[in-house]
Amino acid sequence: MRLNENTKILGKKVILVPYEEKHVEKYHEWMKSPKLQELTASEPLTLEEEYEMQRSWRNDDDKCTFLILSKEVFEETGNEIESLIGDTNIFLSEDEELTGEAEIMIAEKGFQGKGLGWEAMVLMLKYGAEFLKIQKFCVKIGELNEKSLKMFSKLGFEETSRSTVFKEVTLDKSVDNSWIEFLDNNGGNWDVKSYR
Template identity: 30%
Template sequence: MLTQNSSSVTPVARLLEGSRVYLRPINVEDTELYYNTLFHQEVRRLTGTQRSFTKEQIARYIEGEGQDSSSLLLLIALQEDDRVIGDIALQDMDSLNRSANIRIAINEQGNQGKGYGTEALVLMLGYGFGVCNLHRIELNVFDFNERAIRCYEKVGFKREGVQRDALYYNHQYHDSILMSMLQHEYRDRYVKQAES
C-alpha cells in the first residue's frame, strides 16, 4: 500500500500486519504527530505521563539518541487509510530472563473501544514471544483505566498484584495494577487456535 506525503508517494513500511491495523516503525517525519500525542490531555492522564518534551527532544529520540536495542517503538495505523491512531512499545527487553514490558496508547477517544488496541496488542505479543523469544511480557495499568484493564484481560493478561499509590497525578494517588502473560499462555490462546 502507498501513502501520500507532502512531496511524493512513498511506500509505508509495515512490520506487523493485522486485518484492521498494522504496526510500522516511527521515523523523523512522525515528529510532529508523536509530539502532539505526548500532549494529548486524555492520553497523558491514562498513561500517567507527567514529563514534557520539546519537538527537538522528540526528533532526537526518534532518530535513535534516546532508544536502545532493549526497546521497540511502533506506530499503530489503520489498514483502510494509513491513519496513525496510536503507538505500542516493547520496552526493557531482558534477553537473559527473556522478559519485557509492553505499553500501548490509542490517541483519540473515537478510536477506542473498537478493537484496534486489542489487535495491536496481539500483533506485538506475537512478535515478542515468537521473534524476540520472550518468555514473559508484563504491563502496568492504572486503576482508573477500566477500559484498558478489560482489554488486557480479554487479550489474556493475568493480574499479579497492585502497587499501591504508585502514581501521583492531578493531586491524587492511584494504584498501578501489574499484569503479565507468559509465552505458553500466548501460544495456547493464539497459536494453537490458529493451527486448529
C-alpha cells in the same frame, strides 16, 4: 530497536510500522493531551525532546516500538501520517528470563473502542514472543484505566501486584504454545513484510 527498523506487520484492521522521524510531529501533538499523559504516565516533552526520544527508540536494543496505522485509512489515502492512530511498545529486561513490558495507546479518539487496540496489541505480543524471544510479558496499568485492565485480563494476563503509591496494577503473562495459539485465534493473523 534496530531489529524492527525495516519491518511492517499487516493485520486485518491495522498496520504496524517503525517509528520514524516523519511521524514525530503528529506524535508530539498527541502527547500534549493531559489525558494521554495521564493514561501513559508520560511527561510533556518539547518537540526537540520528542525527536531525541524517537532516535532513542530506534537505536536502543532494549526498546521496541511500532506505530499503529488504520489499515482502512492507509488503503484509502496511502498516507501514513493521516493513517496514524497510536503506538505500541515493549521494554525489554532480563532477570531470570527475558521479560517484555508491553504498552498500547490508541490516541485518535475516532478509532478508540473499535478493536484496533486489541489487534495491534495481539500482533505486538506475537512479534515479541516470536522475533524477540520474550518468555514473559508484563503490563503496568493505572488502577482507574478499566478498559486496559479488562483488555489485558481477556488476553490472559493476571494481576501480580498493586502499587498504592503509583496507583497502578501490574499484570503478567508467561509465553507458551497454547497462549500463542490463543493469540493466533483472536486477531493474530499477520503478514510480516519489509517496510521499505
